[in-house]
Amino acid sequence: MGSCCGNCGSCSGCAKELVLSSVEIDFLRRLGEVAFLPVARQIGDLTPIYPEGDGPENMSLILEVLEKKGLISLDYDKPLAGFAGYGDYPIKGSMALTQRGQQVLELIEYQGVQAE
Secondary structure, three states, X not given: OOOOOOOHHHHOOOOOOOOOOHXXXXXXXXXXXXXXXXXXXXXXXXXXXXXXXOOHHXXXXXXXXXXXXXXXXEEOOOOOOOOOOOOOOOEEEEEEEOHHHHHHHHHHHHHOOOOO
16 A cells, blocks of 8 residues: 555555445445446546546545545546547546455455445
8 A cells, every 4th residue: 555644544544444335335346347447537627537427526526535545546548448438528547446445345245245
């Protein structure tokens, strides 16, 4: 996970406990099924947009939180080939689980965690 910033209350990166909402768990499971999903954004705006998602504002927040927790990576240099659903977004990319995200997903599946 890299070096610790010393402010463990803000990143959840080195904490012994990781809290995930049911929506976050569902999204991690989705990424675990397909490996890569599309992500986009507008020029001059760092807010990630999931073109396939419902409620773009809510999904943007979920993506930002999962990235900050170190569970997913957003890569705007690697758009998904053949995906036509990016619409008019000028910046196209892809997202995937990080190694930590894969480990967390495996733990969720092993423990039988059910999203509510």
